[in-house]
Amino acid sequence: MLRFLRPLVVIAVLAGLAAYATIMLRGPQGLRALQEKRQQIRTLEEENANLARDIEAKKQRIERLKNDPGTQRVAVQQGLGKLPQGATEFKVSGQHVGPPPPKPEGGSSTEDPQ
Numbered sequence: 001m002l003r004f005l006r007p008l009v010v011i012a013v014l015a016g017l018a019a020y021a022t023i024m025l026r027g028p029q030g031l032r033a034l035q036e037k038r039q040q041i042r043t044l045e046e047e048n049a050n051l052a053r054d055i056e057a058k059k060q061r062i063e064r065l066k067n068d069p070g071t072q073r074v075a076v077q078q079g080l081g082k083l084p085q086g087a088t089e090f091k092v093s094g095q096h097v098g099p100p101p102p103k104p105e106g107g108s109s110t111e112d113p114q
Contacts, residue, residue, distance in 0.1 A: 025031050064071045
């Protein structure tokens with residue numbers, strides 16, 4: 001009788017493990033959640049790389065501001081809204097003037113061909 005029960009117990013245990021694995025893989029903590037976590041990781045890694053590039057660019061700008069008087073002068077002028085020495089600013093008020101309208105193509109022309 002013990003001989004007969006042993007294979008049944010093994011089969012029952014294997015069936016139980018298979019059912020548990022199926023439930024766990026399809027459940028809220030299963031494969032779908034794993035895919036979502038991997039996507040989140042990928043997105044965060046991209047964001048982290050972008051931030052690292054931004055930080056590096058800002059470090060380079062800080063170094064230029066520390067060591068280059070021309071860059072310092074431009075940054076101060078931009079911050080104060082000033083123009084470089086000797087530059088002239090023209091302010092035009094009134095109606096906005098845009099580019100001239102395109103000339104019509106084809107046979108009808110208002111200009112004299114002579």
